[in-house]
Amino acid sequence: MTTSVELTRFRVAPGKAEALLAARPGMIADFEADREGFLGARLVRLPNDEWLDIVEWRSPEDYAASREKGANRPGIKAFFEAIDALVSAEEGVLSE
Structure with a gap:
């Protein structure tokens, strides 16, 4: 199986910045509850x-x-709302 890395x-x-950090635990909890393979x-x-x-x-x-679901849960939405601008988004494969 190939581990995918989202950057x-x-x-x-x-x-x-404080709002982003405060929202992070909720985003992680929502990913754990709702995102298969997180x-x-x-x-x-x-x-x-x-x-x-960096998300694995x-x-x-x-x-x-996961990308198709977007900000479908409150914790994810709160985290995304603290972001002002996307700079880049890439996907890679983890080399172990």
Whole structure:
């Protein structure tokens, strides 16, 4: 089985960083409850108000199914609402 990695880089206004961090546990809980194949996630704070979200999925199909659901739960929606701009989104395969 191939582990898929989602790499999403985005900007958050300085005044919204606390809201983003406060929403993170709810987003993770919603992913665990509602997203088949979700393995875990790491959030990295970068310079210039940018962030990198690294999310691991059991398969590319699980990642695709998650994308189709969008912000369908309150915790996910709250996290997405704290994001001001998408910088980039990529998918890769984890090499172990």
